[in-house]
Amino acid sequence: MLQVAQLECRRGDRLLFSGLDFEVGPGTLLHVRGRNGSGKTTLLRTLCGLYTADHGEVHWRGESIRALGEDYRRDLLYFGHLNGIKGDLTGVENLRLAATLDGDKADTRTVWAALARIGLAGFEDIPTRMLSQGQKKRTALARLILSRAPLWILDEPFTALDTDAVDLLQQLIADQVANGGLVVLTTHQEVPLTSGQACHLDLGR
Amino acid sequence: MLKVFWSVLHRDLLLAMRRRTDVLTTLFFFLIVVSLFPLGVGTETAVLRTLGPGVVWVAALLASMLALERLFAADFEDGTLEQLLLTDQPLVLLVLAKITAHWLLTGLPLVLMAPLVGMQYHLTDPAIGIMMAALLLGTPVLSLIGAIGAALTLGLRGGGILLSLLILPLYIPVLVYGAGAVELAAVELTATRPYLMLLAAFLLSSLILAPLASAAALRISIE
Numbered sequence: 181m182l183q184v185a186q187l188e189c190r191r192g193d194r195l196l197f198s199g200l201d202f203e204v205g206p207g208t209l210l211h212v213r214g215r216n217g218s219g220k221t222t223l224l225r226t227l228c229g230l231y232t233a234d235h236g237e238v239h240w241r242g243e244s245i246r247a248l249g250e251d252y253r254r255d256l257l258y259f260g261h262l263n264g265i266k267g268d269l270t271g272v273e274n275l276r277l278a279a280t281l282d283g284d285k286a287d288t289r290t291v292w293a294a295l296a297r298i299g300l301a302g303f304e305d306i307p308t309r310m311l312s313q314g315q316k317k318r319t320a321l322a323r324l325i326l327s328r329a330p331l332w333i334l335d336e337p338f339t340a341l342d343t344d345a346v347d348l349l350q351q352l353i354a355d356q357v358a359n360g361g362l363v364v365l366t367t368h369q370e371v372p373l374t375s376g377q378a379c380h381l382d383l384g385r
Numbered sequence: 386m387l388k389v390f391w392s393v394l395h396r397d398l399l400l401a402m403r404r405r406t407d408v409l410t411t412l413f414f415f416l417i418v419v420s421l422f423p424l425g426v427g428t429e430t431a432v433l434r435t436l437g438p439g440v441v442w443v444a445a446l447l448a449s450m451l452a453l454e455r456l457f458a459a460d461f462e463d464g465t466l467e468q469l470l471l472t473d474q475p476l477v478l479l480v481l482a483k484i485t486a487h488w489l490l491t492g493l494p495l496v497l498m499a500p501l502v503g504m505q506y507h508l509t510d511p512a513i514g515i516m517m518a519a520l521l522l523g524t525p526v527l528s529l530i531g532a533i534g535a536a537l538t539l540g541l542r543g544g545g546i547l548l549s550l551l552i553l554p555l556y557i558p559v560l561v562y563g564a565g566a567v568e569l570a571a572v573e574l575t576a577t578r579p580y581l582m583l584l585a586a587f588l589l590s591s592l593i594l595a596p597l598a599s600a601a602a603l604r605i606s607i608e
Contacts, residue, residue: 254473262464268403281472
């Protein structure tokens with residue numbers, strides 16, 4: 181499904197990694213590990229197509245992601261360091277917009293149900309800038325509930341979350357893998373899986 | 386596809402409504418700059434009539450410029466821009482929606498304020514009419530061309546100044562023909578037709594090319 185061949189990335193003059201090869205299929209959790217500054221975020225952003233690799237290519241279902249373009253992005257959900265939500269919009273408005281752009285179901289009931297499941301019942305129509313860090317992160321993560329994308333790329337999704345939210349997120353990731361999805365993530369947390377397989381990729385050695 | 390265009394447009398307008406000061410600042414800036422000239426150069430009708438068209442257009446350029454910096458920067462800072470880049474929707478369409486919102490908030494109000502401003506400069510009624518028409522055709526061009534610069538200077542330190550240096554020279558044709566049309570209207574109304582046609586041509590060509598260029602620039606800037 182997701183295949184990387186001879187990938188090399190530099191930021192400025194610094195070589196982060198080179199000659200990176202791996203291939204992961206459906207129903208897999210790929211855990212990218214490495215110390216700070218080893219290029220985890222760069223790798224994830226390259227996998228999304230936000231960065232261009234200096235050498236090598238990323239393939240999705242056998243085709244280059246550059247060539248696939250919008251077809252690849254339809255299959256992809258990326259969650260980065262920035263939450264990607266608007267502080268002046270409410271949780272419902274943010275989630276609705278995100279779902280519309282992703283082509284997911286975005287009717288009022290689904291959106292309210294997703295926010296309730298992520299633990300934001302009662303905070304749905306407050307501008308998100310009034311919420312705490314953890315609650316903002318939860319608002320952004322509610323997209324995972326609505327998403328039907330087979331590939332999730334999550335960059336440090338567990339930071340700023342409390343234990344309940346961590347449990348829920350672990351559950352969502354496990355479900356995605358169990359349903360034949362593919363999850364690539366960086367975290368310092370272990371994610372227990374109910375089915376499917378987990379692999380590790382260590383950067384910066 | 387139209388649904389996505391509407392939802393991005395609606396989002397930007399909603400955000401502007403929640404942060405009204407940003408929009409109002411631009412409009413007051415325009416009003417104040419335009420009002421300063423009669424105070425400075427005196428109230429002689431002939432002088433003001435000559436100065437009017439040019440001053441209004443220069444003020445419109447600067448006002449449009451003022452809000453341009455925030456066009457993509459706000460989305461860049463909170464990560465919504467990278468999410469827009471990662472949707473399966475054509476980026477050109479999303480960019481066009483954002484530019485449309487920018488014009489509705491900073492260009493259209495200038496058109497509507499034109500009669501008020503025209504009166505300060507003793508412009509005749511037909512001249513005010515032509516000024517509104519010229520602004521209606523010209524201000525979208527300002528937003529469209531400006532978006533390219535805003536996308537290119539995204540995330541740069543001192544981007545605001547660089548943006549002005551990049552974009553203001555490109556505004557010159559709009560300024561020349563926009564102000565020219567208003568000046569001519571005082572003399573011979575029918576002679577303004579080619580000027581307006583040229584402005585319309587600028588609008589059409591930038592409508593096609595600017596969103597493409599801005600989308601490409603955004604992809605480069607986000608790296």
